[in-house]
Amino acid sequence: MEHHNLEQIFQDKIDQEIKIEPRDWMPDAYRKTNLRQISQHAHSEIVGMLPEGNWISRAPSLKRKSILLAKVQDEAGHGLYLYAAAETLGQSREQMIEDLHSGRAKYSSIFNYPTLTWADMGAIGWLVDGAAIMNQVMLTRTSYGPYARAMVRICKEESFHQRQGFEVLLVLSKGSDAQKAMCQDAINRWWWPALMMFGPRDGESTNSDMSMKWKIKRKSNDELRQQFVDMIAEQVKLLNMTLPDEKLRWNDSKKHYDFGDINWDEFWQVVKGNGPCNKERLAARKKAWEEGRWVREAASAYAAKQKQKQQAA
Amino acid sequence: MQLIRKFYYGDIPDDASGAAKAGPAKPASDWPLWEVFIRSKQGLEHKHVGSLHAADATMAIENARDVYTRRSEGISIWVVESHHIKTSAPEAAAELYEPAQDKIYRHPTFYDLPDEIKHM
Amino acid sequence: MTNASLIDFTLYLADSTLILGQRNGDWCGHGPVLEQDIAITNVTLDLIGQSRSFYQYAAQLIGNGCTEDQLAYWRNEREFKNALLCERPNGDWAQTILRQTFFSFYQRELFTQLLHGADTTLSAIAEKSLKEVRYHCRWSSEWVCRLGDGTQESHERMLAAVENLWPYVGELFVAAPYETALQIDTATLKSNWMDAITAVFTEATLPPPSLTSTFMHTGGKNGQHTEALGYLLAELQYVQRSYPGCEW
Numbered sequence: 001m002e003h004h005n006l007e008q009i010f011q012d013k014i015d016q017e018i019k020i021e022p023r024d025w026m027p028d029a030y031r032k033t034n035l036r037q038i039s040q041h042a043h044s045e046i047v048g049m050l051p052e053g054n055w056i057s058r059a060p061s062l063k064r065k066s067i068l069l070a071k072v073q074d075e076a077g078h079g080l081y082l083y084a085a086a087e088t089l090g091q092s093r094e095q096m097i098e099d100l101h102s103g104r105a106k107y108s109s110i111f112n113y114p115t116l117t118w119a120d121m122g123a124i125g126w127l128v129d130g131a132a133i134m135n136q137v138m139l140t141r142t143s144y145g146p147y148a149r150a151m152v153r154i155c156k157e158e159s160f161h162q163r164q165g166f167e168v169l170l171v172l173s174k175g176s177d178a179q180k181a182m183c184q185d186a187i188n189r190w191w192w193p194a195l196m197m198f199g200p201r202d203g204e205s206t207n208s209d210m211s212m213k214w215k216i217k218r219k220s221n222d223e224l225r226q227q228f229v230d231m232i233a234e235q236v237k238l239l240n241m242t243l244p245d246e247k248l249r250w251n252d253s254k255k256h257y258d259f260g261d262i263n264w265d266e267f268w269q270v271v272k273g274n275g276p277c278n279k280e281r282l283a284a285r286k287k288a289w290e291e292g293r294w295v296r297e298a299a300s301a302y303a304a305k306q307k308q309k310q311q312a313a
Numbered sequence: 314m315q316l317i318r319k320f321y322y323g324d325i326p327d328d329a330s331g332a333a334k335a336g337p338a339k340p341a342s343d344w345p346l347w348e349v350f351i352r353s354k355q356g357l358e359h360k361h362v363g364s365l366h367a368a369d370a371t372m373a374i375e376n377a378r379d380v381y382t383r384r385s386e387g388i389s390i391w392v393v394e395s396h397h398i399k400t401s402a403p404e405a406a407a408e409l410y411e412p413a414q415d416k417i418y419r420h421p422t423f424y425d426l427p428d429e430i431k432h433m
Numbered sequence: 434m435t436n437a438s439l440i441d442f443t444l445y446l447a448d449s450t451l452i453l454g455q456r457n458g459d460w461c462g463h464g465p466v467l468e469q470d471i472a473i474t475n476v477t478l479d480l481i482g483q484s485r486s487f488y489q490y491a492a493q494l495i496g497n498g499c500t501e502d503q504l505a506y507w508r509n510e511r512e513f514k515n516a517l518l519c520e521r522p523n524g525d526w527a528q529t530i531l532r533q534t535f536f537s538f539y540q541r542e543l544f545t546q547l548l549h550g551a552d553t554t555l556s557a558i559a560e561k562s563l564k565e566v567r568y569h570c571r572w573s574s575e576w577v578c579r580l581g582d583g584t585q586e587s588h589e590r591m592l593a594a595v596e597n598l599w600p601y602v603g604e605l606f607v608a609a610p611y612e613t614a615l616q617i618d619t620a621t622l623k624s625n626w627m628d629a630i631t632a633v634f635t636e637a638t639l640p641p642p643s644l645t646s647t648f649m650h651t652g653g654k655n656g657q658h659t660e661a662l663g664y665l666l667a668e669l670q671y672v673q674r675s676y677p678g679c680e681w
Contacts, residue, residue, distance in 0.1 A: 024403045049462035056458045060672035060681040061502045062451075062485050065458070066478060072461050073474040077380055080467050084364045087346065093366065094343045118672055118681075153363070157384070168681075175679050284463065292465025294590070295526045298583025299368035300344060305582065306369060344466070365468055368579070375572060376468040379475050 014215050019145035022088040030214055034144045035089045036105075037216065039096045042082035043107035047100075047281050049075045051115040052124060060118055067164050068121060074161070078154045085146040101286050108132075109267065110197050112275030119172055119179075119186035125165015127187070127194040130232065133158055134224050135198070143215040166235070173239040180241075187236070188244040195259075196267045198225040226256055233257045346395040347373040349380075351387035359391050367392075438614035439552060440494045441514065444504065445611065445654055446555075447487030448515035451505055452662070453536055454480035455669055456523055465526055472572060476533065479565040486558045506673035510656075510663050514609075517653035518601040520662045527590040530576040531598055537569040538629045539605050542622045550615065574633045581637025591639060599642060603649025612654075 006025045013020065020026055049072050056072065059065035083093045099105035110128055115121070136158065139151040172183035199221040211217040229248075236243055247260035269275065344366040350359035362381050367373035373392040381387065401409055417423050426433060457477040464470030488501035495504075518536060523529045544566060547559035580587040606623035623644070631641050652658065672681075 021403070023400060046462075046467070053462035056461055057455060057668045058672055060506075060676075060679075062481060062488070062505055064681055066481050066485070069458060069461060069474055069478055069481070073383075073471055073478070076462070076464075076467055076471045076474070077383065080365060080380060080471070081363060083467070084346075087364070092343055150363075171680055176676065178676055179679055288463040288465070291525070294584065294586050295465035295469075295580070296344065296368075298587030299372065299579045301587075302579040302583040303369035303372075366466070367468065371575065372468075375575075376472065379472040380468060383475070 011213075014143050014213075017215075019148060020143055021145045029210075030216075031089055033211065033214075033216060034147060035086055035091060038082055038086040038089070038144075038147050038150075039091070039099070040106055040108075042079045042086060042096065043100045043105055044111065045075045045079035045082060047107045047111045047285060049079075050281050050284055051111055051113070051277070052121060054115050055118060055121050058118070059121075064121075064168070071125070071161055071164065074157050077157070078150075081150040081153055082147075085144075085150040088146045097289060101282065101289065103273070103282070106271070108197060109270040109275060110193050111281060112270050112278045113189070113193050114276050116189070117182050117186060119169065119182040120190070122165050122168030122172065122183070123186035123190040125161050125163075126169055126235075127165075127190045127232065128197070129158065129161040129165060131194045131197045131228055133162060134228050138218050138224070141215075141218060169239055169241075173241060183239065184241050187239075187241050191243050191245070192262065192266075193270075195225060195229070195262055196270075198222075198228065200264065200267075229257050229259050344368045347377075347392045348395050348398060349373075349377040350391040350393075351377070351381055352389035353387055355388065359389065362386075364395060436494060438611040440491055441609075441611035442615050442617075443487050443491040443494065443555070445514040445516075445609065447484045447491055447504065448513045449519045449536075450480045450487065451484035452513070452515040452665065453519040453532070454484060455665060456519070456521075457529070457533070459523055460529065473529075476569050476572065479562075479569065483558070483562045483565070486562070490554050490558065502673065506670045510658060510666060512656055513658065513662060513666070514654055514656060515658075515662075516601075517604055517650055517659055518598065520653070520659060520665060521598060521601060522661060524594065524597065525590055526576075527580050527587065528594040528597060530573050530580065531591065531594040533569060533573040534577050534633065535598060535602050535605075535630070537566055537573055538626055538633075539602075539622070540566045541570055541629075542625045543617070546618060546622070552615075570629075577633055577639075578637040581634070581639045588638070591637065595639065595642065599647055600650050603644060603647070604651045604653060606644075607649075607651055607654075609654040 007027060010020070010024075010026060010030075013024075020030075052068065052072050052075075056065065056068050059068050083096060086096060087093060096105065100107065115124070133155070136151055136155050140148055140155055142148050142151065169183050169187075172179040202220045202222045212220075233243065233248060233250075245260045247258060249258055250256075251258045270278070273279075345368075346364055347367055348364050349362050351362050352359045365373065365376050365380055367376045370392060374390050377390045377392055382390075454477050457473055457480065461470065461474045461477070464473060484505070485501055488504045491504055492499040492501055516536070518532060521528075521532060541563070544559035544563045547555050548563070550556055550559075577591065581591045582588070606619045606626070608617060608619045612619065627644065634641055650659075673679075
């Protein structure tokens with residue numbers, strides 16, 4: 001079959017909302033885009049365990065310790081589902097991990113910000129997971145089957161993450177003056193980085209129309225960001241807290257909230273590796289992987305020995 | 314060829330991020346990949362839920378338990394090394410599956426029966 | 434059996450599971466491979482869950498509005514009764530795994546005794562926990578075999594782990610006064626435990642250990658710990674203590 005025919009068949013499937021499966025013909029660029037996106041998403045889950053993992057040992061009650069452990073563990077699970085989805089496109093997990101460690105593959109910049117107080121566990125759940133969920137709900141309908149299925153599973157599990165985050169803040173917001181101050185401080189620090197998670201303004205993301213055409217992505221950055229601002233601007237009232245943006249106000253003609261300018265210079269600095277924790281995060285991942293090598297090798301060696309014994313018997 | 318450039322959560326383009334260049338690909342020495350099938354409750358079939366890595370079958374079952382039944386999703390697990398799974402070729406889909414499409418007489422709704430017969 | 438002995442024994446069980454859970458929790462996000470990161474966190478969640486059940490029961494016995502968090506967060510080094518084994522540092526994966534194996538097999542024997550004990554609440558908690566503990570025994574002892582009979586390096590690391598941890602297992606079988614009061618049969622515990630561990634070590638191609646040839650540290654059960662515990666508690670308790678009287 002001619003190449004151009006295959007491409008037509010492929011595009012017809014996409015247009016008819018038929019999912020693309022691993023062994024189907026797909027344009028090379030579609031494969032690469034998905035591979036890059038899914039593996040970056042997987043890396044984000046795994047690196048994302050670190051800022052919250054910081055607080056497992058210091059969680060202020062046994063109940064909170066259990067919840068936080070379960071939540072961070074879920075992120076490991078999500079990373080695993082996503083690596084598995086990416087592997088269907090022909091790259092090994094080990095290769096992806098090496099790409100992360102060499103700096104070739106990226107992860108979401110948000111995880112390069114530090115978690116300074118307990119309230120950050122609330123702010124991350126509410127704002128960071130909240131922003132991620134907007135994206136992930138959209139991705140449950142993405143055109144690549146394994147990715148869409150992983151996202152469905154993840155979204156199901158993720159719903160408790162945002163709720164527990166909001167609850168952490170809710171308790172603080174009703175607590176002592178020191179707790180209220182801790183709550184407001186965490187919101188102040190996480191608000192702008194959370195908005196940056198949606199990426200640059202639409203006008204600046206060139207060629208994302210291809211990604212829309214292939215239905216990998218189904219909503220623009222600005223659409224998702226606006227949706228998020230509208231949601232959070234209402235929810236923050238329930239906490240009796242404020243968002244750190246003087247320009248934030250309801251625009252009755254647009255039926256949306258207006259909000260202030262995002263510091264894009266900061267965004268690109270963090271992406272390029274100059275954020276507050278880029279080096280620590282990557283170092284922690286590399287250390288775990290390197291120190292785990294002998295463990296992985298031992299298990300392989302043991303499995304091989306057992307197999308031999310079985311065959312000999 | 315940089316066909317697509319997307320800028321949203323989980324996807325930062327390599328060139329805009331100061332990323333290192335691609336190194337030579339290394340052979341995979343991961344633990345093998347396993348496919349996981351889970352029976353969610355007694356009376357139902359095992360259903361494919363995903364995959365994972367494990368050094369041996371014992372570990373694969375335990376990993377499946379830890380990864381895929383954290384929320385009581387199952388009561389029985391099957392695992393099989395992924396390379397043992399054989400699949401039909403997508404290119405052959407037309408000859409394999411389309412011939413069944415016009416056999417509509419195989420479906421109960423094909424038959425027009427009097428309304429008096431409620432269940433048959 | 435006095436109420437005081439029952440409270441002390443319950444706190445011993447609560448503290449031991451909490452402290453080991455706190456140690457294991459440090460692996461979350463840092464495991465040798467994703468699947469095992471998830472696996473050890475499941476063990477950790479079980480341990481913390483067990484500790485909460487025991488603390489809640491102890492709080493109920495103590496009365497006066499005492500809570501699980503008061504017991505976990507507001508007692509000092511000399512008041513904690515956990516076994517010394519539980520507070521030993523994580524070390525490498527070999528040490529963590531071996532510590533878990535030693536403790537899980539001990540829990541299995543102890544909880545089996547509690548099933549038939551006089552106190553119905555402890556029996557109920559033991560019954561629920563035993564299901565978890567049996568899985569921990571399986572998971573951790575399989576790892577002891579993989580590492581013991583894996584590569585040269587992993588075998589050496591297991592030997593080092595045995596050397597580091599063995600001096601802390603003896604304490605498990607020296608009855609504290611509150612255990613004697615509760616008629617815990619430490620002699621049976623010890624022989625069942627030794628049989629099980631010897632079987633694992635044989636499978637793992639590790640030299641069989643002996644409880645008599647090594648000097649054993651004691652004290653944890655009565656509140657006299659290693660230096661490691663103070664640091665652990667400082668981290669565990671600091672938020673509660675920085676903001677007294679708050680809800681979280």
